Structure formats: structure tokens, C-alpha cells
Amino acid sequence: MKVTHSKKKRLGSVIKPSILASIAAKNLLDKKLRTLLTMMGIVIGVGAVVFLISLALGLHQVVDQQVLGTKSVNTIDVTSPNSTNILLNDANINKISQFAHVNSVSPAYILPGQINYQGSVADTVVYGTTNQYISLSALSFVSGSKTLKTGSDAIVDTAFLDLIGQSNSKTAIGKKVEIKTSITDAAGNIKLVKTNLTIVGVINIGAGAEIYMSDQPFIDAGDPTFGQLKVVADGRNDVAVIRQQIAGLGLSTASPLDTLGQINTIFTIFTFVVAGFGGIGMVIAVLGMFNTLTISLLERTSEIGLMITMGARKADIARLMIFEALLLSIFGGTGGIILAWIVGQILNLILTTYAHTNGVIGTIHAFSVTPLLVLASICLTIIAGLLVAYYPSRRATRINPIDALRYE
Amino acid sequence: MDSMDVKSPPGGEVSLPKSSSLNNLITVKGLNKQFDTKSGSVKVLYDINFDIPNNSFAIIFGPSGSGKTTLLNILSGLEPPTQGTIKIEGQDFYTVDSDQRALFRAQSMGIVHQVNYWVKSLSVLENVAMPLYLTGVEKNIALKMAMQNLDLVGMADFAHTRPLVLSGGQQQRVSMARALVANPQLIMADEPTGNLDSKNGKMIMDLLIKCQKELNRTIILVTHNIEYLPLSDIRLYMVDGKLTQSDKGQHAPMNEIISSLTSELAELTKLEQRQ
Secondary structure, rough: OOOOOOOOOOOOOOOOOOHHHHHHHHHHOOOOOHHHHHHHHHHHHHHHHHHHHHHHHHHHHHHHHHHHOOOOOEEEEEOOOOOOOOOOOOOHHHHHOOOOOOEEEEEEEEEEEEEEEEEEEEEEEEEEEEHHHHHHHOOOOOOOOOOOOOOEEEEHHHHHHHHHHOOOOOOOOOOEEEHHHHHHHHOOOEEEEEEEEEEEEOOOOOOEEEEEEEEEEHHHHHOOEEEEEEEEOOOHHHHHHHHHHHHOOEEEEOOOHHHHHHHHHHHHHHHHHHHHHHHHHHHHHHHHHHHHHHHHHHHHHHHHHHHHHHHHOHHHHHHHHHHHHHHHHHHHHHHHHHHHHHHHHHHHHHHHHHHHHHOOOOOOOOOOOOOOHHHHHHHHHHHHHHHHHHHHHHHHHOOOOHHHHOOO | OOOOOOOOOOOOOOOOOOOOOEEEEEEEEEEEEEEEEEEEEEEEEEEEEEEEEEEEEEEEEOOOOOOOOHHHHHOOOOOOOOOEEEEEOEEEEEHHHHHHHHHHHHEEEEEEEOOOOOOOOHHHHHHHHHHHHOOOOHHHHHHHHHHHHHHHOHHHHHHHHHHHHOHHHHHHHHHHHHHOOOOOOOOEEEEEOOOOOOHHHHHHHHHHHHHOOOOOOOOEEOOOOOHHHHHHHHEEEEEHHHHEEEEOOOOOOHHHHHHHHHHHHHHHHHHHHOO
């Protein structure tokens, strides 16, 4: 039996953490109603934060989908701000292709044209291009083929069909139309390009009449200038540098990342605002937890005194209080996350069902509980638990056991 | 002076005879304790000196307010002295920090209080296992040892009940089991039979005697009860914070002490009758 003399060495807790956790759980269960009410406060507080943030995240995703559709964020649209002096020609295409991290360059002629269908004539926008450009354009296909298989294939939009009196997109497939456009060749001569095409696919753009056809007739006619390029970068992070390089050629660029950036800014602010509202509930829950732990400490002053007389160290007492706070916060936090998820899923189901009755296809995820949100919420509740435990545990370690035993 | 004689100058050091087989477990020198309150300082212990050898049965006795419990609190490492040293096996107990004293208490001291204190949310079994938990013993081993000790005090049948539903005598037996569970070298009991009937009181005292005689433990008992004095090897008599006498039973002052305690008891009885 020796007293260990070591002034520098600080003794930590010796008691097994599982035993401390078990004692903490029994202490909490000893006051079931109080523990239940405190935990419900945390469930509501954390649930409110998670529910509102999941709404912000869900709406963000919905808006992203609506704005971007299936567009690749790696794609850069290139146009010429001055089509007279700065040309989107083969020379510039070659230069752009040489830039680092450029995956592909897809040009398209964009020309005004005329439709001639069974004697009736109407105006349209003609895209003379490749299948790669079409796939990068993230078009919303209604029926038929999504690609041009031959030089005489054409993909048209529903507005185009309206002009030729074909409101049914399925029966329009296979109809033959004549398209007339004029181009200017390298020598400056204006040439008429007349092409007979067969409709193979229908898209819905929601704008005026448009037709996508092969670029070969315009190349054959000697048009050296394209209307637009779609440049695909290797990765999202390469887009900014490539855009700078393209701008260096005097060309204009646009990227879905521009829109995405604006949406992100708006939704970041929105997320903070809703998290702030939810945070009010969280603050009340934390105060409730603090109150419970402080009262619990006062009620158990003599018990803590007893534990010290039996050989409990400061670390043991502090950890017991911390375990109680963590049990409250982790179980309450988990309950809050589950509650928010369940309510969000029910609302998603209701919104989707409502949307389906109004002809909208697909599932609406207005509430999105992401793994990151779950992780962040658990971390938040653990941090809250530790902060709440700080004062009672500090106070508990300062209890004089002799005074504490007289306390009862 | 034979080996059982004691030199005991009033308020001075008590020189206990050292037999070849008994080494001093506790050595107290120049111990003073003073409490500072708002209304001033109150000195409760004056220059206490004594030794307690290993495997002995020491009784601290004296009238109420004489400083017995304060002395016991200081010996158990819960109340630092204002002045003086407490050496346990030659090592100064108060030069180590409170955590190290706590660890020492958990491993080597069993304390029995007059009033029973419990961790109310835990069962009798887990309360008894608590000193083992505090020394880092695995739960299943601790519970097994706790059950053995409850069996020793005849309380195994109550292992899974809450301690507060037990009678005072039963609680004190469980408290004894808790004090013994970590197999401590030193057992300190502060009037453990004070609130018990004679039957339960005898059982507690028998356990303490068994611990000393059969398990070679050192016992320090604080008591008012002069009936227990013959059981002890060492008697430390305290009056007004001073250790006035100590003996092994041969000294004349013991008669005075008994006389003093008897008078005090008579006064208390009269007071009760008046009320």
C-alpha cells in the first residue's frame, strides 16, 4: 500500500468508459419524465434545424435541375461578340483545341432559314451541327431519335411542328420538309443552301421554331464561320482557366457555372436564414439540457461527494457529467434527424403526388437530408452537448466531498 | 515500561510501542486544523501526534465536537490539514495531489459513514461495486466481487434492489460490503453503529474485528460507544480538538475517560427526558 508520489503526473479517469456511460444512462433513466422532456426539446430543436436546412438543400437541387437540366457543367458556350472581325472559324477552333484540359470542341452553324412543308412556308432557326453538339445541348427529347444518323435527318422542336400543322410529335416522325438558308462563303459570296430533310426526332425547347440538321451542306457550300462552339473541359475546375484563354482570343463565353454560382449564392443565404430560424429552437433545447444537467448536479451533490470519498477523481466526475450530456444530445439529435427525415419524406411524397396529378413527371425532392447534413447535425449536437456539459462538469469537479455529504 | 506502556503527554505525541511485527501504517505529526469562516477562524485540531501500526484496531473516541470526524476526514485525504504531516507508510499523504489521494482511497481505503450515502440510481450490487469501478476493474469482475461481499454481510438477496428501500441496519451492512469490496488495507468507520440497534451494531463490529484479526486489515473506528474500547489496540481520546490520552488499557486515565463519557451520556439522557 503505497501512495504514489508524482507531482507532475496528472491522473486521468481510470473507470471504464462503458461503466461511466452505463451509470450516466441510469442516472438519466432515474428521472424518466425529466429526461424525456429534455430529449424531446433536443429532438424538436435539432429536427427544426435539419428540416429547414433539408428544405433549403432540396429546393436548391430542384432549382439546379430546372435551370441546368442535363447540361454538363464542364461545357463552355463560345460565341463571337463581333462576327465581322472576330470569327468562329477553323483557325480559332484549332487554337481552342490546343488549350490545356480542353476535351472537345463542337461547332454549330446557327442560321435563319425557311421551312417549306407541303407548299406552306414559315421561318425557323437552323442549327447545322454534329451529334456531339446536340448531345451537349441537353435537349429535352419528346419523341423519335436523339441523333442524326444520315445527312438528311432532322430534329425539330414542337414549335416547328406547330408551324407545319403537326401537333402530334409521334406522327410527325418521318415527315419530309424542305429547308432554305443562305450562307456567305470565304470570298464573301452569298449562297442559297436548299436541303430536303426527314424529321427523325422531336424536342421541346419552349421557344420558337428550331431545326437541328447536319452541318455538311453548309461546309460543302463553303461557309467558314460558325455561330457557336461548345467546348468541353476535362473537369469543372478547368472551366475558369479555359474561359480566360478563350476570352484572350476576343471571343465571348458562357457557362452553366455562371448560373450555378448565382443559384449557390442565393441558396447559401437562404440556408443560413432558415438555419437561423431552426437555431432558435436549438438554443431553447440547449438551454433545457443545461437546466436539466444543472438541476441533476444539485440533486446529486451528495452522491458526487460519496463517489469522491470512495476514490473518484476529478476526471471521473467530469466525464460522468459529460457522458450524461452526450447521451442526451446524441439520442436527442439522432431523434431530431430521424424526425426531420420522416416529415421531409412525407412532404416529398405529398408534393410528388400533387405534381403527378398536374401532369408533372418524376419525383420531387423538396426536402433533401444529405449524408453531410446528417454528419454535420450529429457533430453540432455533440458540440452542443460538450458545451452544455462544461459548466456542470467543472462545478462537479469543484465539489468539496465533506460539504457534499452534509448537503443531503 | 513494558511493551504495552504508553507515554502520552497532554496534547503531545503518543508514543506507541513498536513490536517487531508491527510497522507504523500512519504517522501523524504536529497536525493542526483551522476553518476560516466569515465570522473568523475556528481552530478544531491542536497539535495532534500519534502513530497507528499496521494490522491494528484503533478507536478515536471523545465527546461530540471534539474533532474526531475532522481528524478522520484528514486521515482519509479529504480535508487538508492547516499544519502538520500525515505519513502513510512513511510517505507524506498531502504532498500528492487530490487525484492521487483519490486513487489511493479507491485502492487502499474503505470508508464507512454513520449516515449511509448511495448512488440512488444504481442497485445495491452496483453501489457495492463502485470502489472497484473507480480502480478500473472490469464490470463483470466488479459485480462478481461485489456479490461475494454482499454474501459476506448476508445481503446477497438484496443485490438487485435499490439501497434506499433497505432498513438502516441492512444499509449499514451493505455499506460495510462496499468498504471491503476493494480489499483495502485500511478501513475507516465513522460511528458505523451510531444509528443501529444492538443486533446490527454487533454484526458490524464483528465484521470489523474479523477484518482485523483474520484479514490483517487496519481499522480506525470513530465512536462514542465506550463498550467498544476493549476491542481496540489503540485508543485515541480527544477533547476539544486535542488528543489528550492514548493507551492500551492499562492507564489510569481510561477510568477518567469512561467517567467523562458516562457523565456526558447521563446529561444527554436528562436532556432527552426534559424534552
